[in-house]
Amino acid sequence: MPPSYSQPLPQDPHSYAGTSPARVSHLDLDLTVDFATRSLAGRATWRLLANQPATELVLDTRDLTIEQVELFDATGNSTSAAFTLGQADAVLGQALHVPLAPDTTAVRVSYRTSPTAAALQWLEPAQTAGTEPFLFTQSQAILARTWLPCQDSPGIRFTYDATVRVPPHLLALMSAENPQTLDARGEYRFRMAQPIPAYLMALAVGDLRFAPLSGRTGIYAEPGTLPTASHEFADLEKMVAAAEELYGPYRWERYDLLVLPPSFPFGGMENPRLTFVTPTILAGDRSLTSLVAHELAHSWSGNLVTNATWNDFWLNEGFTVYFERRIMEHLYGAEYADMLQVLGRAAMQETIAEIGVASPDTHLHLALAGRDPDEGLTEIAYEKGCALLLTLESLVGRPRLDAFIKEYFARFSFQAMDTATFLHYLRAELLDQEPGLESRLNLAAWVDGPGLPPNAPPVASRRFEAVDQELGRLAAGEAPASLLPATAGWSSHEWVHFLHGLSDSLPVERVAELDAAFQFTTSGNAEILAAWFPRALRAGYAPADAALENFLRHVGRRKFLVPLYRALLATPDGLTQARAVYAQSRPNYHSVATGTLDAMLDTRT
Template sequence: MIIKYFIVAALTATILSSCSGDMSSNDTVSSTAANPKVDKSVSSADVTTNAIQVGKDYHSFANPESIKVTHLNLDLTVDFAKKVLVGTAELDFQKVDPNATQLILDTRDLTINSVTAMGKEVHFDLGNGDSFLGAALTIEVPAAADSVLISYQTSPKASGVQWLTPEQTAGKKHPFLFTQAQAIHARSFIPLQDSPQVRMTYDATIRTTKELLAVMSASNDPDTERDGVYAFSMPQPIPSYLIALAVGDLHFKSMGERTGVYSEQGILDAAAAEFADTESMLIATEKAFGPYSWDRYDLLILPPSFPFGGMENPRLSFITPTVIAGDKSLVSLIAHELAHSWSGNTVTNATWRDLWLNEGFTTYLTYRIMQMVYGDERFEMEAVLGRQDLQADIDALPAKDQIMAIDLRGRDPDDVFSNIPYEKGALFLRELEHKVGRENFDQFLLGYFETFAFKSITTDQFVSYLEQTLLKEHSDQLSKQRIEQWIYQPGIPEDAPVPESDAFSIVDQARDAWLAGSIQADEISSEKWVVHQWLYFLNNMPEKLSQEQLADLDKVFALTNSKNNEIAHSWLLISVNNWYQPAFTRLHDYLTSIGRNKLVKPLYKALSQTPEGKVMAKKAFDEAKAGYHPLTVKANEGFVQ
């Protein structure tokens, strides 16, 4: 889901979408780029064997080792008036243990009306709720049963569902609903085994009013009739966090043979134009990393309250409208969500400890896709910005949270989303590529995606596969000790790759000259700068600037009124940290019109550092709260209390 909350966060932050990446816990301002020494006191053995059961999902009550769900059949009615989903979930299962008598599912704030098996009601028990795990639903399963039918409804406060009034949409005429299941929010709208190691196929029937269209992370027919009853099928087995639903006044526009975009009518043309290269990205990725396995690849542009940059729901990625910049400067996010079709959706992390297998591979592929479609210069700029983002997290996070195979026991799995699984994972893979050569590494990736297609794997399985392939074939270039250092120790190993970009040298020269007073803002030759260079210019400013300096920049470049949400974010953060009041009207409008955590959380945190700022933050939060996603509320309410 998808992320950066610090001032060096730059354009490549848009790729850390969600994938829930926008929920990163790092809010620190930093601009250093040195490689820290690795803490030798934390060993691979300390991390991997200290009471951690490899492959055990500590964030699920489910018992797939005894009974494993294989297929879900949903039939839900959307009730906008009551803000609930009402209906049934039929779960087909296999008894891994032939003697098993109980099926245990995950739920959160669900009302369970009844459970039947083989046409008869069966006993069930809904346990006490945990603060973030929810409650276990234990079902007594008859010996001959291979499915159960659960009648239930959701809560209006379901953590994975957002209900928007017509006034909170672009069209202002119809309500809107969308779900967000990653990491463990699927259990808030479906009773199921909410663990990434449980993959299942699904069918669904969604019932709503005739003027609205329902879409899901499944087969969507662009020409479907608007009749209020919509049928979906997902024939490939997926983990629960990839189940997604949206209902609204949606319209479709094709972008290519296999790609198109859904959105409200008012932004449809702009979205299709902005993301017109999606088909080219798909073709390039297939050529390099193997066939696309999901039939179509469409985009759904959500209202601006969507809390993440994007979410890689298969066949239909959910996308924030904040990346519609008019110049394709933020489309690395689309490349990232597309790349998940190989790494994440096809080969999935078995537990949230193993998230880096999803996001590290996907971030690496994102850079490669951007290079194939847009060329070396853009690839190099985005790689530099990503490396800076990673360094900022290394500087800010405790050592235990700098480890790719992180220990998340007893913690909300949303805590795993930082630059560590994304950028550190990608940098690790880039080092492997540099050491064995791109051609050899690409062959490794092809084999990896084929070997583990439609499977969920652990870090340990990946290391074992690496030993059997690259390590065995390139023992003169690679060592297991170095690989384990990357995965199981904090920090960035010494001599890790350091991306460079000539395009930033002229930006450094201009910034340094302006800061020294050698030139005024109107003497900066920025006419040919791209968005990446502007972000690099702003994000590497010193922490403190004078009011005169800020006014000089704003007068010449109109930064307060920037239409690019990433540039505006960087400028507004600088304005808060230096109390530049001419930007505060825009700041309030920004906070009350956007719900994407990566963009609003750093601003709320910065405002909360002073009494005057907290007053401003509370005013904006109180006005915007009703339209924020529950995850955005949770992430920011502490700053205004």
């Protein structure tokens, strides 16, 4: 018999459900989507785990109107139930307490969402790529409770069925088995047979069409976006096959993408069976599709084996970044993956410098109790976690590490994992088999120490070395136009590295020459624009101002917004300008972005 690694999971500080004697096992959801009132209304029926001697069910809610609660027994008979709502907390919301009868097998909650529900983004037609309104959800980290009364902890999993009614000319999609064509009545039924945590609950409604890419992959997008997206993601099936070759079978049946309007706050969200992605990765040359590889990798690290609490977030993202780059290396070669490693390491170093090298927020295992877990969604979890696995790879070799990771995903499929249990498993299955290995890895410094440990393997890119040569020529006084032959065929990553490598003190005349040679201001590539605009602002290059304002008005991806507003604030009249742009742009942003930007712009004097 294989050894047991089960340990009691830690209490989740971000969910009231940890105090619940009852656990849920299945959700039957019935919702009506009302664009006029910007609300969802319906019923959530929670089937309880059997054989629980439970007298109370506790669910997480935030800004929900609870209209009625009913208890069901095994024969389907229902009775109205008393319920109470706990004290409201700005981050956690309110606990919904439901006393249970001895024969209760299910609890139904009838409810309505608020028009300002933090997970829901309601878009007018002008905010989309078409002529119809749009709705999408973003449940991570603890926003599912704003559109669904649930046990909103990543350590609690459930299956679900759903019926969703929408305007008949719109298509509804969920993180479940999805339709590929419109229903004339506007009524859609969904099924998710694999258990998921609440943060992976997802809903989108809009003027959407579907294009298949293979027997198990395809693209949903607004009609005007679909052809471009289908071309950009043509290698999707190859990505899934590469991932399976590395770490075992894909366990979710289909893998489809939904390209959302530009206000989506993240690059992507790994909702099972239906990854949500930003249109900012539609570069035209497939150079930004590593983001899709990242979200695909979450089908193993995160969706299959899930962080038990948000303090353990690195177990999702560190493995996923490592896995993403292995997929990209498999498809496009080691030199391509090397560029991603260098860019990621640089982003992590910037984060460490910003947070503070001694800050406990640079530990892998976090202490987020009393804070919004979004504060832990930084490059530390992603890139320091990846760097730990790169260090382990350098010590034991790829074959041994790959075997370990593949077995890890298989053994803990559809389970939650906390840091202590993972470390126990790592030691038993890998480190303890070689005397002195844990000491050479310096594991404690990685997990519970600040900054980047000194034994992290260096990362380098031959293709970036070629970029650095062109930067050297530019610094030596050569005209930007003279660099044109050498830059032909550069990927987005090389251009971003080039822009990051420019001197911070470039005079406006030099910036103008660069723009004339390479047309940065009019680029259609969001990554290039996001790297270019801070350079233009720093130099006072006015011809880029209108393009920057247009970008900020239409793009809601937080990764871009925060550094761009910060760069704007660093200019002489930046506060006034930033607030003016933000006042116009804020309705286009999701609450995940406005929560950060409100504090950045409203507290400055």
